[in-house]
Amino acid sequence: MISRAQVPIENKQTTRNRIYQLVYQKGRISKPEIASQLGISLPTAIQNVKNLRADGLLKEGEVLDSTGGRKAVSVVCEKNAKFAIGTDITRNHVSIVLINLATEIIESTRFEIPYENTQAYYQEVVNCIGELVAVSGIKTEHILGAGFSVPGVLTRDGQMIIYSHVLQVSALPCSTISRGLGFPSVLCNDANAAGFAEMWKHKYRTDAVFLSLSDTVGGAILLHNELYLGENQRGGEFGHMTLVQDGLPCYCGQKGCMDAYCSALVLSRHTGGSLELFFKKLAEGDKAILAVWEQYLSFLTMAVNNLLVSFDCSLILGGYLGEYLEGYIDDLRKSTMKISTFTGNEDYITACSYRKEAAAVGAALFFVRPFIKQL
Numbered sequence: 001m002i003s004r005a006q007v008p009i010e011n012k013q014t015t016r017n018r019i020y021q022l023v024y025q026k027g028r029i030s031k032p033e034i035a036s037q038l039g040i041s042l043p044t045a046i047q048n049v050k051n052l053r054a055d056g057l058l059k060e061g062e063v064l065d066s067t068g069g070r071k072a073v074s075v076v077c078e079k080n081a082k083f084a085i086g087t088d089i090t091r092n093h094v095s096i097v098l099i100n101l102a103t104e105i106i107e108s109t110r111f112e113i114p115y116e117n118t119q120a121y122y123q124e125v126v127n128c129i130g131e132l133v134a135v136s137g138i139k140t141e142h143i144l145g146a147g148f149s150v151p152g153v154l155t156r157d158g159q160m161i162i163y164s165h166v167l168q169v170s171a172l173p174c175s176t177i178s179r180g181l182g183f184p185s186v187l188c189n190d191a192n193a194a195g196f197a198e199m200w201k202h203k204y205r206t207d208a209v210f211l212s213l214s215d216t217v218g219g220a221i222l223l224h225n226e227l228y229l230g231e232n233q234r235g236g237e238f239g240h241m242t243l244v245q246d247g248l249p250c251y252c253g254q255k256g257c258m259d260a261y262c263s264a265l266v267l268s269r270h271t272g273g274s275l276e277l278f279f280k281k282l283a284e285g286d287k288a289i290l291a292v293w294e295q296y297l298s299f300l301t302m303a304v305n306n307l308l309v310s311f312d313c314s315l316i317l318g319g320y321l322g323e324y325l326e327g328y329i330d331d332l333r334k335s336t337m338k339i340s341t342f343t344g345n346e347d348y349i350t351a352c353s354y355r356k357e358a359a360a361v362g363a364a365l366f367f368v369r370p371f372i373k374q375l
């Protein structure tokens with residue numbers, strides 16, 4: 001028999017982490033239920049919960065309904081034990097969010113600022129992050145780090161932008177963007193970040209494909225709760241699937257890419273750059289706008305069908321278009337059904353849950369997730 005002193009530390013950490021993750025997933029749970037679900041003894045569950053409470057990571061929740069006998073007090077996560085920052089950098093905007101461990105947005109800001117590869121621009125972004133933290137009143141030692149979502153291909157460690165067509169930069173280190181910030185920082189691809197945030201909202205899903213329909217088209221592949229990045233971190237670049245042989249020119253230099261037919265610009269260029277106005281006119285039945293939409297939908301249907309045939313799992317549509325799509329998802333399902341080889345594939349299509357902040361929240365999750373997995 002192993003005495004208490006001989007129990008390897010690794011085992012202790014594993015049990016502690018398994019308990020924390022279970023409470024995080026369930027939202028609230030009793031100690032007997034923790035013991036039962038993890039196959040550990042009740043004293044072990046009680047001791048670990050006690051330690052996690054002492055560390056400020058768990059706390060007592062409400063009394064759970066009981067079917068008889070003593071009522072059990074639930075255990076819940078201390079969602080404000082730690083926080084993380086997410087910043088989404090686009091060509092014309094910056095969005096910043098400060099989230100807690102439950103991914104609740106505590107503070108956020110979004111402002112127009114054209115991207116420039118200058119120290120003045122990065123300093124402005126870093127100053128805004130600092131102001132957001134100051135407004136929140138959260139102590140800096142409680143902030144895990146800051147994730148930066150960018151449209152581009154990155155090194156696997158998230159410490160450099162290899163290149164970005166949208167931002168027109170290459171070999172840009174994360175440390176240049178986050179200079180003077182005072183937190184650990186990491187870069188993540190914008191579509192991967194947004195897709196990751198959507199997946200996090202739907203914990204029951206383990207596989208999904210995210211299609212980002214913004215001024216450029218991107219995507220993310222999430223398999224077994226992990227991002228699939230590909231050999232060169234270029235997985236999920238759905239915008240450059242060929243839809244039309246020798247078709248319209250794409251910004252990548254090729255012709256006929258999905259991006260040229262399905263980016264948000266394809267719609268907003270008909271309403272002076274305003275997607276909001278496009279969907280307003282569409283809702284009002286504007287004939288010219290309706291014709292543009294129907295053509296757009298026909299190309300989107302093709303792309304969506306190709307993705308569903310390839311992945312056979314949930315397909316979440318987001319990006320700039322995401323906030324307008326809810327009312328048109330049924331149209332897309334119907335048009336997909338018409339060209340789909342497999343019955344029921346159209347049911348996989350859903351609109352995103354987040355409106356504007358998905359990529360910023362996803363960037364912050366790049367710090368929340370490792371914390372939850374490794375504490």
Ligand SMILES: [Zn+2]
Binds near residue numbers: 239251252257259
């Ligand atoms: Zn292309």
